Amino acid sequence: AQSVAQPEDQVNVAEGNPLTVKCTYSVSGNPYLFWYVQYPNRGLQFLLKYITGDNLVKGSYGFEAEFNKSQTSFHLKKPSALVSDSALYFCAVRPNFNKFYFGSGTKLNVKP
């Protein structure tokens, strides 16, 4: 069965510190991996995706993600967090047939 796991419901980090939001997946074949961000009362917005190639993917707003095939992980990272990064983050995998599987979301709190 296809699945995406985000083991942390919430991540707290101080502004200026690095942040990591974790994601692991279980799919057959080589998946396409995505990160989305959701601000309150808004739809999800695309941050970045991994298709193939370099394991470190750079995306919007200074975010990046590292694909690790052996650990089936795709953790989201940012070197220096901003208060405005506080939001809900979703990892997603797209194995086939236009179906996206989303993780349960991780709430990121960045404190001044």
Added chain:
Amino acid sequence: DTAVSQTPKYLVTQMGNDKSIKCEQNLGHDTMYWYKQDSKKFLKIMFSYNNKELIINETVPNRFSPKSPDKAHLNLHINSLELGDSAVYFCASTPGSGVATNEKLFFGSGTQLSVL
């Protein structure tokens, strides 16, 4: 111009009523979706249409009926609303069809449905 737009943004109604949510995308995408986000923020796919044809139908009660009059529109009609239907419903679209693609989803801003 809004890429994926849904109406209404908020919908408050009584149990047993029938209601519809409309979605339109002006991106020229071939595939559209309905997702349900529950109170715990978990996102679950409900339906997907490609060029007006239903391609994904998850285990959704048959009180939910999607309709796609053309590839730019995907509406969701819900009959006999129940308390458990209260959620945020998101419309989304993506280019491509039928086979795995690397394209991302574009989401609407959501419709918050409250069933009283």
